[in-house]
Amino acid sequence: MNGRRRVIAAAAIFVLGALVAAGLLEARVQAPAQASVKPAAAAPGQEKPAAVRPARERMAVYVVLAWVWLSIAVLLGFLRMRIREADRVHRMGLVRAAERSLKGPGL
Amino acid sequence: MSSLRAWIEDRLGLRPVAAFLAKKEVPCHTHTFLYYTGSSVLLFLGIQIVTGVLLALYYQPTLAEANASVVRIITEMPLGWLVRSVHSWSATFMIAAVFVHLLGIAFTKAYRKPREATWLSGVLLLACSLAFGFTGYLLPWDELSLAATKVGTNLPKALPLVGTFLTQVLRAGEDVTGDTLSRFFIMHVSVLPLALLAILGLHVFLVQRHGMSVPLDAERDKLELPAIPFWPNFFFREAAVWLVLLGVLLTIAVFAAPGLGPQADLMAPAPEGIKPEWYFLFMFQTLKLFPARILGLNGELVAVLIMMAGMAAVLLVPFIDNRPFERKGKVVTALAWAGLAYAVGMSIWSLL
Numbered sequence: 001m002n003g004r005r006r007v008i009a010a011a012a013i014f015v016l017g018a019l020v021a022a023g024l025l026e027a028r029v030q031a032p033a034q035a036s037v038k039p040a041a042a043a044p045g046q047e048k049p050a051a052v053r054p055a056r057e058r059m060a061v062y063v064v065l066a067w068v069w070l071s072i073a074v075l076l077g078f079l080r081m082r083i084r085e086a087d088r089v090h091r092m093g094l095v096r097a098a099e100r101s102l103k104g105p106g107l
Numbered sequence: 108m109s110s111l112r113a114w115i116e117d118r119l120g121l122r123p124v125a126a127f128l129a130k131k132e133v134p135c136h137t138h139t140f141l142y143y144t145g146s147s148v149l150l151f152l153g154i155q156i157v158t159g160v161l162l163a164l165y166y167q168p169t170l171a172e173a174n175a176s177v178v179r180i181i182t183e184m185p186l187g188w189l190v191r192s193v194h195s196w197s198a199t200f201m202i203a204a205v206f207v208h209l210l211g212i213a214f215t216k217a218y219r220k221p222r223e224a225t226w227l228s229g230v231l232l233l234a235c236s237l238a239f240g241f242t243g244y245l246l247p248w249d250e251l252s253l254a255a256t257k258v259g260t261n262l263p264k265a266l267p268l269v270g271t272f273l274t275q276v277l278r279a280g281e282d283v284t285g286d287t288l289s290r291f292f293i294m295h296v297s298v299l300p301l302a303l304l305a306i307l308g309l310h311v312f313l314v315q316r317h318g319m320s321v322p323l324d325a326e327r328d329k330l331e332l333p334a335i336p337f338w339p340n341f342f343f344r345e346a347a348v349w350l351v352l353l354g355v356l357l358t359i360a361v362f363a364a365p366g367l368g369p370q371a372d373l374m375a376p377a378p379e380g381i382k383p384e385w386y387f388l389f390m391f392q393t394l395k396l397f398p399a400r401i402l403g404l405n406g407e408l409v410a411v412l413i414m415m416a417g418m419a420a421v422l423l424v425p426f427i428d429n430r431p432f433e434r435k436g437k438v439v440t441a442l443a444w445a446g447l448a449y450a451v452g453m454s455i456w457s458l459l
Contacts, residue, residue, distance in 0.1 A: 061189065065361055072354045079347045086340045 012073060127315075131337035134321050141211035142319060142341075143348045144204055148232075150349050151201035152307075154356070155239075158194035159296065166246065168292035170285030173248035174370035181367060192364035196356055198240055202386050205233050213424065213443045216436060217320035223425035225317060228310040230422045235303040240384050242295040248288060249368030254377040256291075257283050259387070262394075265407040284373065382457065389453035390414060417446070 116122060133142060165184055167176040180187040209229060212218055218226035245256045260283060263273035279286035325332050335341055383391050393414070397406040420427065428436040 057186075061186070061361055065357060068357055069354055072350045075350055076347055079343050079350075083340065083343045083347075086343060087335070090335060090340055 009073075009077070013070070128338050129336075131315075132334040133337055133341040134319060134325075134332045134334045136322050136325060136332055138211070138215055138322055141208070141215065143345060144208040144211060145314070146345050147204045147348065147352055148201055148208060150352060151197050151204060151356075152303075154193065154197040155201060156300070158190050158197065161190050162194055163296055168246070168289050170248075170288065173246065173288055174367070177247045177367055181364075188364050189360060192360040193356065195365045196360045196363070198243065199385070200352070200356055202236050202240060205236050206386075209233060210443065210447065212320075214440060215320065216323060216428070216439075218425040219428070220425075222313070222317050222320065225310060225313040226425050227422065228306050228313060231306050232303065232310060235299055235306065237386060239295065239299050239303075240386060242291040242299065244384055245283075245288060245291045246295065247367055248371050250371050250375070250378045251368045251381060253283060253371035253373075254381045255383045256287070257377070258381065258391075259383065260287070262407075262411055265405060265411045267408070282373075385454060388457040389450040392453040392457040395457075 133139070162180065165176060165180050165187070167173060177191070181191055182188070184190075212226065212229065241256075241259060245252045260274055260277040263277065264270045266273065275281065277287075277290075278284070279290045321332055324330070382388065394407065394410050397410040399406050401409045424439065428439040430436065
């Protein structure tokens with residue numbers, strides 16, 4: 001089971017890493033061509049899409065998003081370990097025992 | 108480090124709070140997931156405050172500049188479109204979380220004695236959240252927001268005696284104008300945040316005062332439910348939920364950023380397909396369905412009175428369903444399900 005989880009985690013990191021790398025490459029390729037792109041003015045009566053922005057910024061945001069999810073995955077793994085540890089300590093009653101020993105016998 | 112801690116402790120005296128948090132326990136049962144909805148509201152509120160302040164740095168609440176300043180925010184400011192998108196989606200998520208939280212409380216009957224005041228403050232928080240949504244909708248000052256605000260602020264007019272006065276107070280005059288925009292902006296960034304934070308403080312205090320509710324069966328049979336410490340066991344679980352919600356919010360904000368309509372024209376006729384935000388859709392559809400006259404009465408007045416009665420019933424649920432805690436209020440549960448089905452059905456109908 002642990003081996004399977006490790007494989008899934010490695011695959012997820014690989015996919016996210018590939019996404020990040022692809023985003024960086026694409027941003028680099030598009031940077032010179034899109035550097036002077038200005039947002040197009042919307043025709044009267046038309047809705048302005050909020051996503052009117054240079055391709056470079058768009059790609060940068062996608063890259064940041066990939067990093068955000070990668071960070072979330074790492075933090076979730078870290079939190080999972082902390083939760084297991086905290087639950088284990090709680091089950092064993094270590095915290096309560098420590099409190100009792102601090103108060104001293106008979107209190 | 109310890110001297111800094113001692114300095115802070117001398118000034119603020121936070122030791123009782125820390126001791127309280129260290130001893131606080133969270134019951135574990137089938138409804139434990141509902142506890143996360145309350146903290147999710149806090150997360151989205153925090154995001155709203157941060158992104159709202161950022162937007163307010165560039166937004167100008169005047170007739171000439173409101174729409175243009177939003178255009179500047181989404182096209183010229185670095186990542187301005189993303190900040191606006193996160194603000195907009197976070198509002199949606201927050202109101203959804205408030206609804207889920209409130210429905211969870213309603214279905215588990217957690218509003219009963221001694222938590223009546225907690226329920227009242229919660230419903231007031233929902234009202235504040237909806238008012239945030241209503242006032243914020245006008246701020247981009249585009250055709251759709253102007254038309255929807257005209258419809259929304261026209262509703263109280265149907266009430267006898269005070270109706271016209273209420274509409275004038277909302278609009279800062281007879282019609283929706285630049286003064287309405289200024290008034291809504293002040294409400295959105297000043298009055299409502301102060302009210303919300305005050306009620307939220309009371310709500311959180313009451314939750315701590317009465318503790319977290321447990322299922323009816325456990326309460327009736329006086330079962331000793333297993334519990335985990337709030338710190339760190341429950342806090343870390345909450346942090347995990349917050350992280351996932353944050354990721355989902357950011358992803359949706361990036362891929363589904365809201366657009367902006369053409370600048371509102373006070374003289375132009377109302378555009379076709381006026382629709383309020385999703386949380387007002389069921390009221391909007393209800394109003395559309397009511398005929399002009401019902402038994403000789405103004406149809407709009409009847410609709411407004413029915414909606415007000417519904418809101419009053421929601422607010423006063425703890426006093427309507429005040430039977431002994433052991434008995435399940437099946438009628439209230441059935442009414443809550445019926446109300447939910449009605450709201451969802453009407454909203455979908457309105458979207459079709």
